[in-house]
Amino acid sequence: MAATVTRVSRRAFGAGLLTAGLVAKTAFAQETPRRGGTLVATWGGGEPQACYVPSGGGPSPTFSSSKLLERLAGRRMDGVFQGELAEAWKPAADFKSYAVKIRKGVKFHDGKDMTTADVVYSIDEIWKKHAAAAALTEFAGVAAPDADTVVLTFNKPVPEFFFASLLCGPANYILPKHVYAGSDPLANPANDAPVGTGPWKFKEWVRGNHIRFVRNESYWRRDTPYLDRLIIRYIRDPAGRTAALEAGEIHIGVLNPVPLAEIRRLTATTRFVTTTKGYDEAVWSATLECNMRNPVFAKREVRQAMFFAVDRDLIAKTVYYGHARPGTSPIYSPNKEYFTADIFKTGFDPKKAAALLDSAGYPKKAGAKRFKLNLVAAGWFAENARIGAIVEQGLEDIGVDVTLTVPDRQASLKRIYTDYDFDLAISNQANPSEPVPATTQYFTSDGIRKGVPFRNASGFHTDEVDALVEKIKVETDPGRRKALVAEFQKTVTQECPNLPLVELESITVASTRVQDHSNDPNFLAASWHDVWLAS
Numbered sequence: 001m002a003a004t005v006t007r008v009s010r011r012a013f014g015a016g017l018l019t020a021g022l023v024a025k026t027a028f029a030q031e032t033p034r035r036g037g038t039l040v041a042t043w044g045g046g047e048p049q050a051c052y053v054p055s056g057g058g059p060s061p062t063f064s065s066s067k068l069l070e071r072l073a074g075r076r077m078d079g080v081f082q083g084e085l086a087e088a089w090k091p092a093a094d095f096k097s098y099a100v101k102i103r104k105g106v107k108f109h110d111g112k113d114m115t116t117a118d119v120v121y122s123i124d125e126i127w128k129k130h131a132a133a134a135a136l137t138e139f140a141g142v143a144a145p146d147a148d149t150v151v152l153t154f155n156k157p158v159p160e161f162f163f164a165s166l167l168c169g170p171a172n173y174i175l176p177k178h179v180y181a182g183s184d185p186l187a188n189p190a191n192d193a194p195v196g197t198g199p200w201k202f203k204e205w206v207r208g209n210h211i212r213f214v215r216n217e218s219y220w221r222r223d224t225p226y227l228d229r230l231i232i233r234y235i236r237d238p239a240g241r242t243a244a245l246e247a248g249e250i251h252i253g254v255l256n257p258v259p260l261a262e263i264r265r266l267t268a269t270t271r272f273v274t275t276t277k278g279y280d281e282a283v284w285s286a287t288l289e290c291n292m293r294n295p296v297f298a299k300r301e302v303r304q305a306m307f308f309a310v311d312r313d314l315i316a317k318t319v320y321y322g323h324a325r326p327g328t329s330p331i332y333s334p335n336k337e338y339f340t341a342d343i344f345k346t347g348f349d350p351k352k353a354a355a356l357l358d359s360a361g362y363p364k365k366a367g368a369k370r371f372k373l374n375l376v377a378a379g380w381f382a383e384n385a386r387i388g389a390i391v392e393q394g395l396e397d398i399g400v401d402v403t404l405t406v407p408d409r410q411a412s413l414k415r416i417y418t419d420y421d422f423d424l425a426i427s428n429q430a431n432p433s434e435p436v437p438a439t440t441q442y443f444t445s446d447g448i449r450k451g452v453p454f455r456n457a458s459g460f461h462t463d464e465v466d467a468l469v470e471k472i473k474v475e476t477d478p479g480r481r482k483a484l485v486a487e488f489q490k491t492v493t494q495e496c497p498n499l500p501l502v503e504l505e506s507i508t509v510a511s512t513r514v515q516d517h518s519n520d521p522n523f524l525a526a527s528w529h530d531v532w533l534a535s
Contacts (some may be wrong), residue, residue: 043524046234062170062171067232074526096140097153101149129185199221246266251510257509277523279506280433287426305360308353320505344496364398373424442458515533
């Protein structure tokens with residue numbers, strides 16, 4: 001071991017990567033990946049309902065399943081798409097079909113070859129019906145004209161960026177047809193012990209404690225993985241995860257595994273490094289949603305006033321200890337493809353908020369409130385309750401009577417997405433670079449799906465926005481598509497039905513022994529075939 005500048009990942013970590021002021025002073029100087037060892041990982045949430053969930057199921061099953069199952073494509077840190085189980089893909093001249101060349105020599109964990117039949121089955125039965133149903137509204141079919149090629153056809157033109165993003169969607173895996181065909185994929189026992197093509201093979205799941213994976217000796221990426229074993233430990237209490245990291249029982253934690261207040265202290269020990277890299281394709285936000293079913297929100301000025309009344313800087317500094325930034329648009333600022341600053345801005349301005357309510361016909365009268373609202377702060381993140389208190393105070397200051405409630409996770413899901421039992425809701429979104437449908441579905445008619453979490457709970461939709469999104473879906477010229485997405489941002493920020501209060505700075509905490517991590521734009525959902533431990 002030698003004292004040197006921090007070397008966390010020689011490929012991904014460059015200047016400015018570590019969170020400001022949180023730089024470890026010593027690290028291991030090894031350059032060549034070391035083989036062997038067991039990496040123990042965790043994340044800032046709970047245990048999954050299944051190791052693999054066909055519809056995605058959120059970050060917890062994505063974290064576990066992505067080590068065992070693989071996608072047709074991936075995206076590099078520089079934004080370039082590259083093949084994984086697909087070697088290449090090419091659109092037809094009219095962009096209504098794409099030919100995908102399938103990688104040869106890939107085997108499932110049970111020794112059977114991966115073939116085009118597995119790809120066709122996965123797209124037709126899993127993607128279309130579960131994993132990517134919202135994205136494949138114009139999907140016409142999939143077939144294998146030969147042993148090396150699969151062709152996807154669509155009813156309308158499909159942009160190349162959309163198609164490439166589809167191939168590397170977090171839940172868009174290639175599954176073994178011989179394991180899933182003829183079964184209900186949602187209830188297949190293999191979901192708890194997946195058989196995939198990934199670098200890791202399922203070994204055991206001790207419920208309430210951990211899932212253990214072992215190296216896939218027949219992995220198609222030769223000479224990887226470097227590690228012998230990978231263990232994902234589940235510790236519900238953030239303080240418990242902090243203690244396990246300090247005790248050396250856990251080597252790496254992703255997606256804010258420890259309380260934000262502990263970040264600086266952990267890094268000061270020089271035993272840990274922190275980074276915000278590895279989240280560009282899963283940028284989280286805390287949002288404020290107006291329920292259009294309440295007549296008070298029929299006027300746009302009232303919706304705008306809600307956002308002018310909230311101090312986003314205060315939320316970023318006090319709730320997230322500076323590990324957040326004020327949000328402006330539903331397309332988040334790290335999105336290099338589509339974010340624009342040319343939008344309607346709702347910065348903190350209580351006087352403007354009050355004036356908007358006055359002009360909307362809700363003047364403040366002596367000794368009385370303008371109107372009453374029920375504010376629900378979703379209970380899946382502890383920070384939401386603290387945000388709720390700031391929103392409540394901001395609205396009270398402009399004469400709006402607010403009742404704040406913080407239900408638990410299940411009750412929050414029911415109140416916001418099934419019963420629509422709220423006037424304002426503080427929720428969360430994690431949006432990738434491709435805006436359709438992940439982002440646009442919060443503002444369109446087809447996004448209003450009662451009982452489906454993280455969709456258009458506000459009920460907002462207009463013919464203008466619906467038509468604009470339909471144009472975005474089929475525009476194959478990258479420049480014109482970018483202009484349409486900019487128009488979408490300007491329109492919905494002016495309408496203000498549902499906007500981010502803050503964009504969250506997701507953080508990975510790792511022992512200085514862990515090398516070549518955070519080198520994928522969605523690192524939580526990456527395979528981790530190239531991570532290794534210094535001796």
